[in-house]
Structure formats: C-alpha cells, structure tokens
Amino acid sequence: MALIVQKYGGTSVGTLERIAAVADEVRAVRELGDDVVVVVSAMSGETNRLLVMAKTLDRHPNPRELDVLLSTGEQVTIALLSICLESKGCPARSYTGGQVHIRTDNAYNKARILGIDHRRVEEDLAKGRVVVVAGFQGVDEHGNITTLGRGGSDTTAVALAAALSARECQIFTDVDGVYTADPRVVPEARRLDRVTYEEMLELASLGAKVLQIRAVEFARKYNVPLRVLSSFQPGKGTLIAEEAAMEQPLISGVTCNRDEAKLTVLGVPDRPGIAHRILGPVAKANIEVDMIVQNVGEDGTTDFTFTVNRSDYEAALEILKQVAGDLGAREVTGDRRIAKVSLVGVAMRSHAGIASRMFEALATEGINIRMISTSEIKISVVVDEKYAELGVRSLHTEFGLGQNG
Ligand code: ADP
Ligand code: ASP
Ligand code: MG
Numbered sequence: 001m002a003l004i005v006q007k008y009g010g011t012s013v014g015t016l017e018r019i020a021a022v023a024d025e026v027r028a029v030r031e032l033g034d035d036v037v038v039v040v041s042a043m044s045g046e047t048n049r050l051l052v053m054a055k056t057l058d059r060h061p062n063p064r065e066l067d068v069l070l071s072t073g074e075q076v077t078i079a080l081l082s083i084c085l086e087s088k089g090c091p092a093r094s095y096t097g098g099q100v101h102i103r104t105d106n107a108y109n110k111a112r113i114l115g116i117d118h119r120r121v122e123e124d125l126a127k128g129r130v131v132v133v134a135g136f137q138g139v140d141e142h143g144n145i146t147t148l149g150r151g152g153s154d155t156t157a158v159a160l161a162a163a164l165s166a167r168e169c170q171i172f173t174d175v176d177g178v179y180t181a182d183p184r185v186v187p188e189a190r191r192l193d194r195v196t197y198e199e200m201l202e203l204a205s206l207g208a209k210v211l212q213i214r215a216v217e218f219a220r221k222y223n224v225p226l227r228v229l230s231s232f233q234p235g236k237g238t239l240i241a242e243e244a245a246m247e248q249p250l251i252s253g254v255t256c257n258r259d260e261a262k263l264t265v266l267g268v269p270d271r272p273g274i275a276h277r278i279l280g281p282v283a284k285a286n287i288e289v290d291m292i293v294q295n296v297g298e299d300g301t302t303d304f305t306f307t308v309n310r311s312d313y314e315a316a317l318e319i320l321k322q323v324a325g326d327l328g329a330r331e332v333t334g335d336r337r338i339a340k341v342s343l344v345g346v347a348m349r350s351h352a353g354i355a356s357r358m359f360e361a362l363a364t365e366g367i368n369i370r371m372i373s374t375s376e377i378k379i380s381v382v383v384d385e386k387y388a389e390l391g392v393r394s395l396h397t398e399f400g401l402g403q404n405g
Contacts, residue, residue, distance in 0.1 A: 002167035003035040007135065007157035010044035011174040012231035013077050022231065023084040026130055030090055035125045037164065039135045039157040040081055042073025063108035067147045074134035082132045092130040097137035102156065104138035104146045111138060111146035113155065116163040133160060154215035162222035169219065169226050171211065176230035177238035178203070178210055180401040181254045185389050188402040192238050192252060199252050199346055200240045202378045206342040207257030216240065251345040251399045256388045258339045260290060261313040262370065263320055264305040267330025270297060277327060278304055281319050287312040291373045291382065305371065307382065310336055338370065339388035342380040343395060349376050361398035367391050
C-alpha cells in the first residue's frame with residue numbers, strides 16, 4: 001500500500017457534477033488499497049471573482065485581508081468534496097492549510113512554505129480516511145492566513161507529497177499532460193511522456209502555466225515524482241522526474257510569456273558602475289529584473305535595456321526617471337506590449353545552430369527580435385506582443401514538434 005497525493009485544479013472541481021466525478025475517482029483509488037491525500041483548488045473562476053470584488057473596493061487591497069478573502073475559495077471546495085466522499089461511503093476529512101499547519105513566511109499573496117506538521121494527516125490516514133486539504137494557503141508564525149501565489153495549489157500538493165513521502169504527486173487538470181506548446185495556442189502540439197525537472201522548471205518559468213514554478217522547484221528538491229493528468233479523460237499523462245526520456249528530443253517545448261515589460265535608459269554616459277547605478281535602486285524597490293542588454297554607443301554614451309514583471313512596470317519607470325536625471329541620461333522609454341518566446345530542451349546543450357535556426361524562422365515571419373537571452377537549455381527572445389502566438393506557432397513548426405513532426 002502506498003500513499004498518493006492528488007491535486008484537482010479549478011476546472012476539475014468547477015461544478016457539483018465535477019466534484020462528484022472527482023469523488024468517484026478518489027474512491028476508486030482508495031478501493032485499490034492506496035491511501036489518498038487530495039488537494040483542491042477553488043472552483044474555476046472563484047479566485048478571480050473574489051479578486052475583482054476586493055479590487056472594486058480598493059485598487060490595491062490590503063494584502064493580509066486579500067489573503068483572508070482568497071483563501072475562502074479553497075475552503076468551499078474541500079468541504080463540498082468531503083461531503084460528497086462521505087455520501088458515497090468513503091470516509092473523509094477536510095482541512096484548511098492552517099489546520100494541517102502549512103507554515104509559511106508572511107509574504108502575503110506570494111508566501112513560501114517553510115514546513116508542514118503532517119501528524120494530523122497521518123492519524124487520519126491510519127484511520128482509513130481520505131484527507132482533503134485546501135490548496136494555495138498556509139499560516140505564518142503568528143497564525144495569519146497567507147496564500148502562495150496564483151496556481152499555488154500545485155505547490156501545496158507537492159509539499160504534502162514531499163512531507164508524507166508519497167509515491168507520486170498527481171496533478172489533475174484540464175489537459176492530459178505537458179505539451180510541446182500550450183495546446184490552446186498550438187492545436188497540433190504533442191503531449192510529452194516525460195520531461196526532466198530541469199526542463200519543466202524552464203518551461204514553467206518561461207510561461208507554461210500548467211504547473212506553478214515553485215511546485216516544480218519543490219518536486220526537484222525533494223525528488224517527488226510528479227505527474228500531470230487530465231481529470232476528464234483517462235491516460236498516463238506526463239511524468240516529470242530526474243532522468244530524461246530514452247529518446248530525448250532536441251527541443252521539448254515552445255513557451256510564451258506576456259507577463260513582462262521592457263524599459264530603456266537612452267544616452268547614459270558610458271562609465272564604470274553604470275549598470276549598478278541603474279539597477280541598484282530597482283533591486284532596492286524589490287523589483288526583479290529578467291533580461292538585460294547594454295549597447296555600446298560611439299559617442300561615449302550607451303543605451304541600457306532590461307525587462308521586469310509587467311506589474312512592476314510603473315514603479316520601475318518612476319525609479320528610472322529619477323536615476324536618469326541623476327546620471328544625465330538623455331531619455332527613459334518603456335514598452336509594456338512585449339512578449340517573451342522561448343525554446344526549451346536539455347538536448348540543446350550538445351547541439352549548435354539552434355539559435356540561428358530560431359532567428360531565421362522568426363525572420364521569415366517578419367518578426368523583429370528586440371532582445372535575446374540564452375542558457376544551456378533555453379533560448380528566449382523578446383518580440384512585440386502582437387507576434388507572440390505567431391512566433392510560438394512558427395517555431396513549433398520549424399522544429400517539427402507537432403503530431404506529425
Ligand atoms: P488548473 O486550474 O487545473 O490548475 P491551469 O489553467 O493552471 O489548470 O493549467 C492548465 C492549462 O495550462 C491548460 O489548459 C493549458 O492551456 C495551459 N498550458 C500552457 N502551456 C502548456 C503546456 N506546455 N502543456 C500543457 N498545458 C499548458
Ligand atoms: N485558486 C488559486 C488560483 O486560482 C490557486 C490554484 O488554483 O492553484 O490561482
Ligand atoms: Mg494551475
């Protein structure tokens with residue numbers, strides 16, 4: 001007998017019929033003899049609905065109170081699922097994050113899990129119960145409710161799987177696995193049987209929102225086998241684990257991220273310490289910088305460009321205007337309508353020429369590349385947002401990633 005942690009996302013528990021279907025699935029696993037801990041999200045649309053209500057009252061809601069509000073979505077689902085399981089003769093107990101001591105730091109709206117006291121869960125499992133835990137939430141050291149950032153139920157599931165040494169953490173969603181590209185953007189995208197943690201981390205960081213980045217980080221750190229499956233159709237899904245597939249493809253996936261914005265300081269005097277003078281105040285304001293490009297000018301000045309999360313754009317622009325004045329720079333410009341398109345694959349390490357093939361494919365479509373960044377297993381380019389989907393589709397075709405590739 002083993003322990004399995006299953007997580008069901010918003011669409012998988014979006015209606016009472018869906019919750020009943022999940023209860024049947026859980027009961028079936030239980031009847032095969034395995035212990036089950038279930039983590040659920042809020043019913044689909046619920047977290048957004050709550051967010052809109054808060055923002056109607058205050059454009060920048062108090063973060064602590066926002067977490068009290070957002071955590072209610074998951075509390076509804078755990079109760080409904082447990083009620084349904086009990087009605088089907090399957091003993092179950094629901095718990096909020098605080099009740100099973102999912103301890104986090106106190107960074108409201110994006111808290112990190114510090115530890116889980118799983119005794120209570122184990123006691124219930126020993127009594128033959130299914131334990132249903134609210135995803136996306138925890139408590140800080142003072143007992144304040146915190147939430148883990150959008151998509152955070154994935155991380156709750158992996159953290160519980162790690163703490164309880166589960167055999168597998170199964171993430172049930174509305175697609176039957178991880179695909180070579182978002183199937184909503186590229187209909188001919190292909191499901192991957194297996195991806196490594198390292199690749200999945202890049203895919204998630206670069207825009208494949210099928211798993212929260214922190215969930216993948218956690219799974220990798222504690223070596224939790226993670227599987228993405230559909231709650232709507234049977235199948236073996238995609239396994240995310242340490243070893244690569246037998247026949248590792250050159251490219252595992254193409255992703256797109258629209259969460260960034262670009263800022264440029266033009267005509268900065270080209271002197272040592274400039275990068276620090278520009279980025280120091282940005283870092284001090286707790287704004288994360290992603291790509292950075294500095295041009296070498298001929299007139300003794302340089303242009304300095306970088307990207308930040310779109311939600312930090314205004315704050316970064318304000319800071320730069322101040323800095324530009326102090327440095328005697330010519331101008332500050334910005335663009336929030338950009339997208340980052342990326343290719344990910346561990347096999348890239350041993351292959352040259354992928355970047356030039358990528359750039360050529362984009363050029364053929366008339367897509368201008370604004371910035372480039374590379375690592376051993378990924379190449380990212382910043383393009384105008386309007387070309388994002390075309391970029392993803394053309395690269396998917398160029399590298400033969402489709403069903404018939
Ligand atoms: P849940 O509510 O179950 O957590 P999400 O909406 O967070 O579901 O994640 C599933 C969605 O992720 C899919 O509907 C799909 O559109 C999107 N997605 C983006 N990139 C990929 C990818 N490479 N493979 C699979 N799904 C992807
Ligand atoms: N309900 C939260 C969200 O919509 C957490 C999750 O679903 O994972 O982001
Ligand atoms: Mg999700």
